[in-house]
Amino acid sequence: MSNIIEFKNVYKSFYTKEGEIAVIENLNLTLEKGKILGLLGPSGSGKSTILNMVTNLTEPTSGDIKVNGKIGYMFQKDNLLDWRTIKDNIMIGLEIQNKIDNEALLKIDSLLKMYDLWEFKNRFPRELSGGMRQRVALIRTLATDPDILLLDEPFSALDYQTRLLVSDDIHRIIKQENKDAILVTHDISEGIAMCDTVCVLSKRPATIKQTYNIKLTIDKEETHTEIKRTPMNSRNAPEFRTYFDLVWKELEVYAKQ
Amino acid sequence: MQNNSKGYQAYLRKQEKQRKSIIVWQVTILISFVALWEILARMDIINTFLLSSPSDIIGLFFEYLKDGSIFVHIGISVWETILGFSIGTVLGIIIAIMLWWSEPIAKILDPFLVVLNALPKTALAPIIIVWAGTGIKGIVVVAVAISLVTTILSAYNYFINVDEDKVKMLKSFGATKYQILIKLIFPSNIGNLINIAKINIGLAWVGVIVGEFLVSRYGLGYLIVYGGQVFKLDLVMMGVVVLAICALAMYQAINVLEKRYKAKQK
Numbered sequence A: 001m002s003n004i005i006e007f008k009n010v011y012k013s014f015y016t017k018e019g020e021i022a023v024i025e026n027l028n029l030t031l032e033k034g035k036i037l038g039l040l041g042p043s044g045s046g047k048s049t050i051l052n053m054v055t056n057l058t059e060p061t062s063g064d065i066k067v068n069g070k071i072g073y074m075f076q077k078d079n080l081l082d083w084r085t086i087k088d089n090i091m092i093g094l095e096i097q098n099k100i101d102n103e104a105l106l107k108i109d110s111l112l113k114m115y116d117l118w119e120f121k122n123r124f125p126r127e128l129s130g131g132m133r134q135r136v137a138l139i140r141t142l143a144t145d146p147d148i149l150l151l152d153e154p155f156s157a158l159d160y161q162t163r164l165l166v167s168d169d170i171h172r173i174i175k176q177e178n179k180d181a182i183l184v185t186h187d188i189s190e191g192i193a194m195c196d197t198v199c200v201l202s203k204r205p206a207t208i209k210q211t212y213n214i215k216l217t218i219d220k221e222e223t224h225t226e227i228k229r230t231p232m233n234s235r236n237a238p239e240f241r242t243y244f245d246l247v248w249k250e251l252e253v254y255a256k257q
Numbered sequence B: 001m002q003n004n005s006k007g008y009q010a011y012l013r014k015q016e017k018q019r020k021s022i023i024v025w026q027v028t029i030l031i032s033f034v035a036l037w038e039i040l041a042r043m044d045i046i047n048t049f050l051l052s053s054p055s056d057i058i059g060l061f062f063e064y065l066k067d068g069s070i071f072v073h074i075g076i077s078v079w080e081t082i083l084g085f086s087i088g089t090v091l092g093i094i095i096a097i098m099l100w101w102s103e104p105i106a107k108i109l110d111p112f113l114v115v116l117n118a119l120p121k122t123a124l125a126p127i128i129i130v131w132a133g134t135g136i137k138g139i140v141v142v143a144v145a146i147s148l149v150t151t152i153l154s155a156y157n158y159f160i161n162v163d164e165d166k167v168k169m170l171k172s173f174g175a176t177k178y179q180i181l182i183k184l185i186f187p188s189n190i191g192n193l194i195n196i197a198k199i200n201i202g203l204a205w206v207g208v209i210v211g212e213f214l215v216s217r218y219g220l221g222y223l224i225v226y227g228g229q230v231f232k233l234d235l236v237m238m239g240v241v242v243l244a245i246c247a248l249a250m251y252q253a254i255n256v257l258e259k260r261y262k263a264k265q266k
Helices: A047-054 A086-096 A102-114 A130-143 A160-176 A188-194 A238-256 B006-042 B054-066 B069-101 B103-118 B121-132 B136-160 B164-172 B177-188 B190-214 B220-229 B233-265
Strands: A003-016 A019-032 A036-040 A062-067 A071-074 A148-152 A180-185 A197-201 A208-213
Touching: A003 A047, A003 A180, A019 A047, A019 A180, A019 A208, A036 A188, A047 A062, A047 A148, A047 A180, A071 A130, A071 B164, A086 A102, A086 A130, A086 B177, A102 A130, A130 A160, A160 A188, A180 A188, A188 A238, A197 A238, A208 A238, B006 B054, B054 B069, B054 B233, B069 B103, B069 B136, B069 B177, B069 B190, B069 B220, B069 B233, B103 B136, B121 B136, B121 B190, B136 B190, B164 B177, B177 B190, B190 B220, B190 B233, B220 B233
Parallel strands: A036 A180, A036 A197, A071 A148, A148 A180
Antiparallel strands: A003 A019, A003 A062, A197 A208
């Protein structure tokens, strides 16, 4: 298995007028090809800082970071531009990178068709539901053809029901497009349902407290065809509860403080 | 839409009735004001030397219309206003872009801009005219001076208040500062820039009239101040009424622009 992203002994501190604050300490993590890695942690534990270091928006104070591949970022808010149609919103990344050609346009068309947004391509963002907007945001990221997706709490702005449906959608798209991803979340069940590996972070200065490889039995009931794992059926797997309790115990300490 | 319910039709009729009654009231107020003014003037209850009368004002207007001189005055004032307005707005927005582009420049210039903004620019008009010269040039500079600083400050404020997350989204695709300006900052602020333009039309008129008060042989401001000096109050009143109509026309022009922009949005 090749590693797509590798953090080795990463240390990061911020300088402010009040002094130096250590945000991340001795952090080691790896993202393997074809996997989704979840980062779970208490608020203010530097999850976003980790993503910013992956995208090179900030540099680590010390330590090594290896990133093999192009990165696409997906945010908490869909950040769609109101004055652009859905198609134009999806094009913005390519526009910025000056990569609009026939091939790219065909790819966008096929993405729009595949993920049920074709009829909406000339509509404006305000005409779409929150779940659809988040799907548009993902396709906007996919249009520039990244290898690795960074998902920074992409569902937390949605209501609960939409959240479950959209996380199924997004999981399916990531697997179908064969991308690797890091998902930052503070929702334990979402992390377990979406990810292949879940890392629990400690409070600031953050380091990895515990890593869980999520192994769920889903395809037992039907013997002939293998059923693909989705966040929705993961939630029904017998092991789900166990993982939830394990992670819950890890994080409980911080909630009480 | 033919199958509207009776209740809805009644609602529409009521709305239409309300709209009409507002217009009727507005016209009634205007006509009765002018009529009352005329009647009181004819009955010698008010002093026509101080307050003139509608018929005198209209008579004078036709006199100026006959020899065409009113067009010269309107033309010059409107031209000065358009120049002052366009230069002030465009230059202000360009400077605001510079401030947005470079945070150090914005920080360095901040106290100066605040002081200039607080200062009543009309106080500078006499010096500006000495510096820039009399005639159209000096007057346009006064008009620019009045609108420039507020344009810079408000446009800059709009620019830096664009959603930080959207900027981050563009940056995640590797956008340059210029791309962020063209693809995000400008398009998200078109409505705000139109508002700035609306305010600047009014400010440009203030600058032009003040400039013409100080030094001028033509223009509406000149007519008003000349009328005052020779105690021809009908000339003053006529100047003010014509000025009001010109200012309204320019304001409406921007309104049409705004409506067209909003229609395009829908």
